[in-house]
Amino acid sequence: MTAAKLGQPDPVAQGLLLSAAKRLARDKLALLGMGIILTVAALAFLAPYIAPNDPLKVDLARRLAPADASFPLGTDHLGRCIFSRLVYGARVSLPVAGLTLAVIMLIGIPIGVISGYCGGKADAIIMRVVDILLAFPGLVLALVIAGMLGPGLINVLIALAAVWWVEYARFVRGIVLAVKEKEFVLAARASGTSDLGIVTRHILPDVLSPVTVLATLDMGKMILAISGLSFLGLGAQPPTPEWGTMLNDGRPYMQVAPHLMLYPGLAIMGVALAFNLLGDGLRDALDPRCTARV
Amino acid sequence: MLPFVAFIICFFVQGLSVMKRYLLRRILCLVPVVLGVSVITFGLVRLAPGDPAEMMLRAGGMEPTREAVEALREEMGLDDPVHVQYGRWLRGVLHLDLGTSFRTGSPVAAELLSRLPATLELTAAALVITVLLAVPAGILSALYRHALVDHLSRFCALLGASLPGFWLGLMLIYLFSVKLGFLPVMGRGGPEHLVLPAATLGLGMAASYARILRAGMLETLGQDYIKVARAKGLKEKWVIGRHALKNAALPMITLFGMGIGYLLGGTVIVETVFAWPGVGKFAVDAIFNRDYAVIQGYAFFMALVFVLANLLVDISYVILDPRVRLERAGPR
Numbered sequence: 087m088t089a090a091k092l093g094q095p096d097p098v099a100q101g102l103l104l105s106a107a108k109r110l111a112r113d114k115l116a117l118l119g120m121g122i123i124l125t126v127a128a129l130a131f132l133a134p135y136i137a138p139n140d141p142l143k144v145d146l147a148r149r150l151a152p153a154d155a156s157f158p159l160g161t162d163h164l165g166r167c168i169f170s171r172l173v174y175g176a177r178v179s180l181p182v183a184g185l186t187l188a189v190i191m192l193i194g195i196p197i198g199v200i201s202g203y204c205g206g207k208a209d210a211i212i213m214r215v216v217d218i219l220l221a222f223p224g225l226v227l228a229l230v231i232a233g234m235l236g237p238g239l240i241n242v243l244i245a246l247a248a249v250w251w252v253e254y255a256r257f258v259r260g261i262v263l264a265v266k267e268k269e270f271v272l273a274a275r276a277s278g279t280s281d282l283g284i285v286t287r288h289i290l291p292d293v294l295s296p297v298t299v300l301a302t303l304d305m306g307k308m309i310l311a312i313s314g315l316s317f318l319g320l321g322a323q324p325p326t327p328e329w330g331t332m333l334n335d336g337r338p339y340m341q342v343a344p345h346l347m348l349y350p351g352l353a354i355m356g357v358a359l360a361f362n363l364l365g366d367g368l369r370d371a372l373d374p375r376c377t378a379r380v
Numbered sequence: 381m382l383p384f385v386a387f388i389i390c391f392f393v394q395g396l397s398v399m400k401r402y403l404l405r406r407i408l409c410l411v412p413v414v415l416g417v418s419v420i421t422f423g424l425v426r427l428a429p430g431d432p433a434e435m436m437l438r439a440g441g442m443e444p445t446r447e448a449v450e451a452l453r454e455e456m457g458l459d460d461p462v463h464v465q466y467g468r469w470l471r472g473v474l475h476l477d478l479g480t481s482f483r484t485g486s487p488v489a490a491e492l493l494s495r496l497p498a499t500l501e502l503t504a505a506a507l508v509i510t511v512l513l514a515v516p517a518g519i520l521s522a523l524y525r526h527a528l529v530d531h532l533s534r535f536c537a538l539l540g541a542s543l544p545g546f547w548l549g550l551m552l553i554y555l556f557s558v559k560l561g562f563l564p565v566m567g568r569g570g571p572e573h574l575v576l577p578a579a580t581l582g583l584g585m586a587a588s589y590a591r592i593l594r595a596g597m598l599e600t601l602g603q604d605y606i607k608v609a610r611a612k613g614l615k616e617k618w619v620i621g622r623h624a625l626k627n628a629a630l631p632m633i634t635l636f637g638m639g640i641g642y643l644l645g646g647t648v649i650v651e652t653v654f655a656w657p658g659v660g661k662f663a664v665d666a667i668f669n670r671d672y673a674v675i676q677g678y679a680f681f682m683a684l685v686f687v688l689a690n691l692l693v694d695i696s697y698v699i700l701d702p703r704v705r706l707e708r709a710g711p712r
Contacts, residue, residue: 218416222683225645230679233667234427310544314649317546318664333547344554351547359542366538 109371116367122360130176139167141174141327150343159349162332163339168346171327172353178328179357182239183308187301189247194254195297199285201255202262212255219252228311232320239328242312242321250304257300258293265292295372303365306358313354329354402698410687417687418473421680422466425672432672433458436482439670478680479673483666488677492659498568499658502581502650503643505574509582510589510639517586518593519620522601522628533590540587545646549580549653566655577654581646585639592635596628603627630701637693641686 110116129136138156145165153160159168201212219227228245235241265271266289274284313330315321322328324335329350336346425432433452437444453459457468472479478488521530556576557565564573600606601624609619648660655661659678666674 214412214416217413218420221413221417221687222420222679223641223644223686225642225648226679226682229645229648229663229667230424230675231427233664233675234424234672236429306542310542313544314546317544318649318652319668330544330546333544333550337550340550340554341558344558347547347550347554351544351551354544354547355539355542358544359538362538362541 106371110367113367113370115363116371119360119363119365119367122356123364126176126357126360127180129173130180133173133177137167137170137173139170141166141170142325143167150339150346153345160343160345162335162346163343166325168332168349171332172329172349175327175329175332175350175353176357178239178322178326179309179312179330179354182243183305183312186243186246186250186312187305187308189243190250190254190304191297191301193247194251195258195293197251198255198258199262199289199293202259203266203281203285203289209259213259216252216256219249220256222249224249225311225314229315229318229320232315237320237323239312239316239322239326242315245315246308246311250308254297254300258297261293261296262289265289299365299369299372302361302368306361306365309354309358309361399698403695406691406694410691413687414684417680417683418470419466421676421683422469424676424679428670428672431458432456432670435670436672439668440482473680478677481666481674482671483669483674488673489681491662491674492677492681495657495659495662498656499644499647499651499660501568501574502577502647502656502658503640505578506581506585506643506646507636507639509578510586513582513586514589514593515625517590518628519597519625521590522594522597523620525598530594533587533594537587537591540584543584545580545584546649546653548583549577549650552576552580553653566653568657577650577656580653581643581650584646585642589632589635589639593628593632596631597624600624600628630697633693633697633700637690640689640693644682644686 138158143166145161148157148161148165149163151157151161151165157167157169159172162168162171197212201209228242228249231248232242232245235244271284271288274288279287312321313328313333316328316330317334319334322331324331332350333347333354336343336350339346428435431449431453433449433456434444437448437452442448457465460468469479476489478492480486481488481491484491517529517533517536521533524530553565553576556563563575567573606619606623609623610616644660647656647658648664650656651658651661652664659681663675663678665671666678
């Protein structure tokens with residue numbers, strides 16, 4: 087604690103992080119997941135240099151064409167390059183999923199901390215609201231909210247955040263309830279540390295590592311939920327190259343051009359799988375007791 | 381008045397068994413939750429951008445003239461204060477009146493109930509597929525830990541958690557209906573119509589349930605009573621079937637409660653992909669037609685089904701596990 091007060095890194099925390107990083111580095115599946123995520127992120131970042139064609143350029147003369155040198159995965163029903171649309175699609179799917187998760191955490195973590203740390207009436211009120219929101223099947227409520235707000239990625243973000251923050255609030259509350267009774271928190275309180283100081287310096291660090299694991303696993307779910315709502319027509323609107331929308335666009339051409347549905351689906355599954363692998367690996371690395379994978 | 385009511389309730393409760401007392405408390409706890417659900421459901425219409433009456437007219441293909449908008453607002457009671465509107469809506473709900481569908485002109489409750497059997501049929505079939513796949517996979521991967529079957533089961537669980545349901549459904553249609561011609565493409569009819577949508581819904585869930593059952597089995601297999609059963613010379617299939625599986629399956633019941641939420645959400649997409657005439661497809665159609673009464677009714681209805689399903693799961697858990705029964709009833 088003294089070291090932290092002097093602004094120096096805590097050697098114990100550093101040691102724990104280092105050993106977690108070593109465990110993660112030994113997990114081949116987690117590394118594979120990280121590799122896929124980094125590759126997709128690089129593709130998204132370098133899309134203008136990597137995509138061979140304009141993802142929005144319509145060329146009806148080339149519609150539903152098979153793969154060739156200039157169109158590596160063929161073209162869609164409007165003659166647009168599928169590969170270019172997939173690459174540019176990563177620029178939509180990944181940031182929107184990340185942003186939605188960030189908003190969820192920004193709402194859920196503080197509410198969970200307040201609920202767990204303050205207890206009393208604040209906790210009772212928050213938990214009743216959580217109970218009520220949990221009474222809805224998650225995707226049903228998200229669908230209804232997105233449907234009411236109207237199609238669009240921002241509305242999908244709002245709908246998912248309105249439903250999903252509850253999970254984080256409840257998760258964080260549980261951790262805070264356990265941590266706030268530990269000796270180091272009691273000692274900090276006895277030494278006159280303010281509530282804000284206790285929360286930021288002693289409780290939040292304990293909250294962050296399990297939340298990181300949960301968030302990594304949820305990134306996969308988020309990508310699936312966003313693409314699912316886009317598939318239903320509530321997310322990205324044409325001609326935006328979003329993977330779920332691309333899949334929905336390809337549905338009428340299933341018999342003649344199944345590749346229109348194949349590649350966007352593989353992209354969604356690949357990225358979701360990568361986040362699940364990394365999340366699994368992070369959970370094992372950050373909690374060495376959890377050696378038996380479920 | 382209130383103390384008298386409290387006294388009567390206490391008197392009534394004292395005479396009940398532990399189980400019935402738990403049930404009563406559990407049901408009473410649902411009252412504020414359902415009320416909260418009703419407030420949220422009612423508030424959903426206020427999320428719609430612009431004037432709901434105008435949006436409905438536009439969605440219905442009518443020109444939203446000022447007179448038409450005002451007439452519809454009057455009909456929908458939108459000019460009344462919000463609490464009056466909520467009171468009216470709640471009174472209607474208590475009388476099983478969820479309003480009238482703007483598109484079909486029929487009562488929403490009747491529309492939802494007429495489509496519920498299709499959704500329940502799909503959900504039940506998906507649950508059967510989940511159990512048929514998850515139980516053998518879970519047991520085998522626990523018995524042959526770190527063997528090929530275990531690795532395969534883990535890989536399937538990860539894949540199942542990452543598969544977009546709508547994509548899986550479309551791929552199954554392409555393979556089994558378009559290419560092989562084994563099964564019908566979409567719609568509801570005989571059992572052959574049910575196979576693909578139920579598989580789409582059940583496969584993802586089966587994968588994760590198999591892993592959870594495996595973890596439960598591994599924990600149970602290390603317990604003393606299993607060692608005793610083996611020491612007594614019981615056959616392995618009896619040890620597994622009668623002792624281990626029964627105890628390892630308990631967490632599965634809770635998961636089924638959570639799974640119902642997943643299934644109800646999943647039916648929306650699966651019903652849309654397979655043109656299955658259930659509640660979910662009806663809701664998606666209502667969303668695009670701005671049929672607010674249906675959307676509102678659907679959300680409330682689904683929450684009610686979810687809450688009741690979880691109540692049943694809780695009750696079955698208490699019946700099956702005496703430890704939980706005593707713990708929840710508290711000291712007597």
